[in-house]
Amino acid sequence: MKQPARMDLLQGTLDLLILRTLQGEPMHGWAVSERIQQISEDVLRVNQGSLYPAMHRLEHQGWISAEWGVSELGRRARFYRLTAAGKKQLERERENWDRLTTAIGRVIELA
């Protein structure tokens, strides 16, 4: 299997990615990491070791909530869903991200 060039995630962006990924439907942890990888066409690979601590932190913040459900394996899995507070947080983090990328873009273009 060919390994595409991996990029380390910027500090703090993992939260944004998790929240955005959960915007559609409830998912379990593995699916979140797979989805991020797929959509980014294997550019972004979530360090699986930091995924779960991040999700538990978000859960404590009240931005996502967890619930046990039955997975495609027929086995119990923990499904995470975005909460109302999480939606607001997602918007805030998106705005921050946009401002950051615009600013970096301008510096790269014009400096």
Added chain:
Amino acid sequence: MQWTDWKLRLRALFGRAVVERELDEEVGFHLAMEARKYQAHGMEEREAMLRARREFGGMDRVKEECRDARGTRWVEMLAQDIRYAVRCYWRTPGFAVTVIATIALGLGLNTALFTVFNAYVLRPLAVREPDGLYQFGWGTRSGSTIFTGEDARLVRKLRPGFQDVLAFKPVFAKSGGRTLFGNRVSGNYFSMLGVGMAMGRPFETEIDAVVLSYNAWQNKFGGDATILGKTVPMFGGMYEVAGVAAPGFDGIGQIPADFWVPQQAERAAADGGQTLVGRLARGVAPAQQLTAGLPEAQRVTAVSLRPNATTIPLMPETVALILPVGLAFLLVLLIACANVASMMAGRAMARRREMGIRLSLGAGRGRLIGQLMVEGVVLAVPAALLGFWVSGATLGMMTGAVRSTMPPMLAKMIRFVDLTPDMRVFVFLFGAALLATLVFALLPALQATRPRLAYVGRPSRLRRGLVVTQVTVCALLLICAGVLLRASGQMAERDLGFGVEGVAVVGLNQPVGVPVLEAMRAEPWNEQMAVAWRGPFSGPLRTMSAGVAGTDVSTRAGYNFVSPEYFDLLRIPIVRGRNFSAAEAAGEGAVVVVSEATAKLFWPGEDALGRTVRLAATGLQMDRGNRMPRFREAEVVGVSKDVMSGMVTEGRDATCLYFPTSGAGAGNETLLVRTNGGTGAMEAFLDAKASSSILRVTTLEELFAVQVYPFRVGASVSTLLGVLSLVGLVPEFETRD
């Protein structure tokens, strides 16, 4: 901090097993999905599983990080430390019990002292807005601040700077076999203080009503629910119970009052010993001078105000008085802490290897100190609980001991203030326990965790410092005890200059009348009887301005009115001249017997006999509560030996002028009777013949004991503390090699 967060934290704490299982399951599911993905790409099942694990990274580290996210790590760590500490102490119960008992003793003694301090100095009186109350005093040229009823009436009329002013005077009353302590109070007493009634009403204009304190009603009148309207015999009359004051109110003086009766205006007018308490007008600062419009402005030179929000005001003088006692108690606690600290340090030293290894394995020093502190707190909590019990037991024992060693006259009359602990006491106990823990746990912890390459087998500087402090404190306390013991011993053996044995003292509130005195003189138990204005040991001698006739130099000289039998009865020798004649006594003639010291002061090196003393008499019979001679000059007919008839602490009376009086004289407050075989027969006689005149019956020996008593208490307390701290030193010397 959000609700979900708390919910999850609580779940993590109390459903720890479930949460851990769920974490395992979640990670397990992740690995299974990952392995399935690799299998779909054609990998062997075993290899796929291994690959998934490798991708996931260090399983335990990830789980730790997930646990960190829960934010309950410190609680778990704390619980772990506590469990560890309890297990350790369980294995060495002797150590734990010694530490807990030592600290509990120190805490208990200090809490007991604080409870007393709190009851007198900190706990606000149970009245409306106690902070506005000030006790009022006048400084006059003669230095006298004794208020008479007339002064009280004037001040109340003028109310300088005050909304209102009340007057009260402490009195004792014998009532149906009980001795009660109470106050004669002005009519506005209850309304000005804003004290409610548990039942009934306060008195207004009537003169024979009494209000009982809740405490006295419960303990001395059996809580009789139908007491309102019943009469209580007091002061030779019958007083109707008008009300029972609200619980918790014991008056505003220093001795809790059992009852309050109204002041009779005409009798109180010339009666001294009034205490005036005002409620400061709004917007008037306590420091503001309040002399405006005061009577006899030329005589009143200063006005003093003393806060009366608590039983004893919290003023620099109070603090200066209590500080040495407080320090002595605190030092005992510190000795206890120092002992425990060296025990803890010894234990910590034994664990230096463990500490060293853990430090080199990367455990933070803070974490280790934290663990040692937890070990301290595990001992401090039971010590504080036990200390609370010790303080209660100490107070019980102390009041019991005071009661049984106190001269019976005091014990009969005085009720102690309420010593139930309140919030302030608990805060104090908590603070003291905290301080103790810091001393006995933190210091050794800091020392034991100091990274050092090798343990030097020498007592540490900390330990040596502790021992030096202990020895110093112990010596200090024992010296104090010695000084006080000596003082009380000296006082007890002091040559008073007169004989006190077997002399009964009868306090009068009005003359008993010559016929009763004659009947009394004939009684078989009566060996000898004398009449006096004031008896020995009833406080400092009253003074008046006096000097040598023909000069205008005056001094304040002590004086008294006594019948001729006074000198014989008390075995006071007349060294020059003669005693009063019967005619001089009956007529209260213008003659005087002076003490030797007075003679020496007035006529140094000369014979005093036949000389004349000039007196600043005002012509009034009573002045500011003092009985005055009606003459302005008196001839010296005799010189008597010096005696200590005022305050024993002040030694022999510096000056004393004896003026003649007899049983027929008005204003005499004391009968002295030398009886054979106790005072029982005499009391029975007085109860039958003159009960309305009798305030109290006691003996000179008892009055003397009352004066010596405070020294004995001081000596006992410092001996106790000194011995405790000495015992605290023993382990130190035992461990010396």
